[in-house]
């Protein structure tokens with residue numbers, strides 16, 4: 626019986642070489658404030674109104690469906706007046722949705738032409 630005692634538990638304390646590479650993250654937020662130079666002043670104003678009043682439900686890009694509301698690109702002035710001011714639709718217009726979740730937004734009454742200019 627060879628009771629070999631090999632109990633020399635060696636703890637190899639490997640020096641923790643942590644290769645931490647710090648990659649500088651350069652986030653250039655260059656998207657704000659530029660572009661859209663093609664918009665007329667009226668359309669730009671409409672865009673500002675749209676972004677501040679409508680994008681809680683509609684997408685920031687009006688050609689896309691939003692969180693709640695449908696796409697509104699191409700909405701005519703008549704449609705905007707009816708839907709945004711009164712919650713109705715122009716005669717003969719087929720709504721994109723049958724719901725009436727959107728409350729009238731009378732605060733933008735003076736901005737309908739600008740909105741129409743932006744969305745057209």
Ligand code: HEC
Nearest residue numbers: 678679682693694697700708720721722724725726727730
């Ligand atoms: C509370 C969320 C909400 C807000 C804010 C909102 N909308 Fe809407 N909108 C909707 C929903 C939902 C519909 C779909 C019909 C419905 O349920 O009323 C809609 C429908 C529309 C339509 C009709 C689309 C079609 O062709 O059938 C237009 C145009 C429109 N919205 C424009 C606007 C504009 C412009 C603003 C900002 C002044 C605005 N909406 C603000 C939710 C909203």
